[in-house]
Amino acid sequence: MDFMDLAALKYAKTHEWVAIEGDMATVGITDFAVHLLSDLVFIDLPKPGKALKVGESCGEVESVKAVSDVYAPLAGVVTETNPELGDTTEKLSSDPFGAGWLIKMKVTDLSGVTNLLDRAAYEKHCESEAH
Amino acid sequence: MSYLFSTVAEEQEMLARIGVDSIDQLLQQIPKPLQLDRLLDLPPALSEMELEQHMRALAANSGGVSSRTCFLGGGAYDHYIPSVVDEITGRGEYYTAYTPYQAEASQGTLQAFFEYQTMICQLTGMQVSNASLYEGGGSVSEATLMAMRTTGRTGRVVVAGAVHPEYVQVLRTYVGHTSTEVIHIAAGADGTVDLAKLAGAIDEHTAAVVVQNPNFLGNIEDVEAIAKLAHDKESLLVCSVDPIGLGLLARPGDLGADIVVAEGQSLGIPLQFGGPYLGILACRNDFIRRMPGRLIGETIDRTGGRCFVLNMQAREQHIRREKATSNICTNQGLMALRATMYLAQMGPQGMRETAELCVQKAHYAATQIAAIPGFSIPYAKTPKFKEFVVKVPGSAQAIVDKVAAAGVDVGPTLSQLAPVPGVADTDSLLLVAVTEQRTKADIDHLVKLLK
Incomplete structure (x- = not known):
């Protein structure tokens, strides 16, 4: 997958990014989140077909220090999960905005996009969390 | 200051540190009717020697499996401990x-x-x-x-x-x-x-x-x-x-x-x-x-x-x-x-031998008990390991009490615990378990007591 244009992505305060094309969305977690988690050891993703509400936990990323939930940034149905992340976490560590994407979903309510942050607002949010 | 205070001086020191005058003041937030306004009703304290003698007398009343013959089942068993x-x-x-x-x-x-x-x-x-x-x-x-x-x-x-x-x-x-x-x-x-x-x-x-x-x-x-x-x-x-x-x-x-x-x-x-x-x-x-x-x-x-x-x-x-x-x-x-x-000591061979002894002895016991007039083994044809249900004439609890008086324990009865769906007439049913520790003489003795 090509490196995503960060400015074109939408972001959740819980550090997920979303790339939207029509009613399809690709979801991942940001480099900021990956950096905070440090050494990743395990990624657990939902089964295709699972219906998600906004803010619902749709996966887990486990590092040597903690297990963190991944929250659905939009409502929709999971269509695909990243097959590259089955046995290894390296793709997520090295390329969170590209090869380390987590899930693809068919969005059922696109109006939820208005509640997400743009790149500038997300960077500001990270600065405030970094303190 | 030691962890457990014991002297009046230490008690006062702790009260002073937290800024209250007395234990009563410390506990005043407990409603009056819930406070005990007298000492606990306890017998006088015993000396160490008296306590030792008292405990020994109490312990002499207890009986463990070492002084009895245990055929108890129901989830905990008298297996040998190396x-x-x-x-x-x-x-x-x-x-x-x-x-x-x-x-x-x-x-x-x-x-x-x-x-x-x-x-x-x-x-x-x-x-x-x-x-x-x-x-x-x-x-x-x-x-x-x-x-x-x-x-x-x-x-x-x-x-x-x-x-x-x-x-x-x-x-x-x-x-x-x-x-x-x-x-x-x-x-x-x-x-x-x-x-x-x-x-x-x-x-x-x-x-x-x-x-x-x-x-x-x-x-x-x-x-x-x-x-x-x-x-x-x-x-x-x-x-x-x-x-x-x-x-x-x-x-x-x-x-x-x-x-x-x-x-x-x-x-x-x-x-x-x-x-x-x-x-x-x-x-x-x-x-x-x-x-x-x-x-x-x-x-x-x-x-x-x-x-x-x-x-x-x-x-x-x-x-x-x-x-x-x-x-x-x-x-x-x-x-x-x-x-x-235990597992390290037994090894795969020891575990196998123990299990075989349990199976053989339990099946001998079941056969002997089934031959007692009035007694039967309800699931006789179903494969078993070391434990089985016995149907007794009359009350299972009465049987448990009778053999217990002779130093032998069987049970639990099936009416003693919550019902198992599909099992009826539980008042006349009890469990018997036979571990590798039970001898043929133990089993024959149990059968004699049941008769």
């Missing part, structure tokens, strides 16, 4: 009941738990074992919750036939205030679960099917067939076993069980009035991150030496709070150590 178990677990380096806090500083204890996990995996045919839970009933419930996390299903749990009534009660306590329904399928006429009824109860919301083998009535279930029924609906099979039985019976992992649990008391732990016992839980590798409890791993230290560590702590309660896999993030340290020493 002397090496007490010898090693009693050593100062090991003798603590609790899981180590500064875990990696206790390499010996971690190694013992690592060996425990390895032997439990070999015994059950599973790929991963945790470092133990508290007891059998809790393990059944933890395995069921684990199945819910793994399958993402919370709608239903199906209990297959004669699972220990107390385990079922513990399970109902765990899930009783959630939306999960517990469906209990009755035992059929042969004392094993009715497979047709079981198949009908497992649906696409069922997280787990729970079976016990040998079951509470002593009968051997068709675990392979039950596993298939569970897997047909993509639910998991939780199989509770008798670890001694695994010396002879097929390993649950080889029969399709997804999570194996057991009461581990039989592995070198005395009956000791009902506890502490040992909860065994082992599973397939895929479910390792859904498993409750601690897990010990082997690694190498910075000098390249073999060492042991706690693994997967990120899922434990002290880190993960409400999202932990369980609120158990300890293990049953001393009892797991006993089981480790």
Whole structure:
């Protein structure tokens, strides 16, 4: 997958990014989140077909220090999960905005996009969390 | 200041430090009617020597299995405990009941738990074992919750036939205030679960099917067939076993069980009035991150030496709070150590021989009891391991009392515990278990007493 244009992505305060094309969305977690988690050891993703509400936990990323939930940034149905992340976490560590994407979903309510942050607002949010 | 204050001066010093004048003032927020305004009604204090004599007199009234002949079944058994178990677990380096806090500083204890996990995996045919839970009933419930996390299903749990009534009660306590329904399928006429009824109860919301083998009535279930029924609906099979039985019976992992649990008391732990016992839980590798409890791993230290560590702590309660896999993030340290020493001492050959002795002696006992006029063995044709149901003429409790007066214990009666669905006339039914420790003379003596 090509490196995503960060400015074109939408972001959740819980550090997920979303790339939207029509009613399809690709979801991942940001480099900021990956950096905070440090050494990743395990990624657990939902089964295709699972219906998600906004803010619902749709996966887990486990590092040597903690297990963190991944929250659905939009409502929709999971269509695909990243097959590259089955046995290894390296793709997520090295390329969170590209090869380390987590899930693809068919969005059922696109109006939820208005509640997400743009790149500038997300960077500001990270600065405030970094303190 | 010492931890326990004893003098008036120390008491005053502590009160002064926290800024109150008296103990009464300290406790004034307790409503007056709830305060006791007099001393406790206790006899005068005894001297150490008097206390020692008093306790000895009390202890003389107690009878343990060592002074009686034990045919008791129902989940805890009088198996032989090799002397090496007490010898090693009693050593100062090991003798603590609790899981180590500064875990990696206790390499010996971690190694013992690592060996425990390895032997439990070999015994059950599973790929991963945790470092133990508290007891059998809790393990059944933890395995069921684990199945819910793994399958993402919370709608239903199906209990297959004669699972220990107390385990079922513990399970109902765990899930009783959630939306999960517990469906209990009755035992059929042969004392094993009715497979047709079981198949009908497992649906696409069922997280787990729970079976016990040998079951509470002593009968051997068709675990392979039950596993298939569970897997047909993509639910998991939780199989509770008798670890001694695994010396002879097929390993649950080889029969399709997804999570194996057991009461581990039989592995070198005395009956000791009902506890502490040992909860065994082992599973397939895929479910390792859904498993409750601690897990010990082997690694190498910075000098390249073999060492042991706690693994997967990120899922434990002290880190993960409400999202932990369980609120158990300890293990049953001393009892797991006993089981480790027991299994190491017995080895595969010893486990097999023990199991064979149990089978042979139990079948001799069943045959002899069945020949007593008025007595019968209700599930005589169903394969059994070391325990069986006896139907007596009249009251089972009366029989228990009669043989107890002669120093022999049988039971429990089936009316003593919550009912097992599918089992009727429980007032005349009791359980008899025969371990490798019972001699032919013990069994013949029991038969004579029953007549």
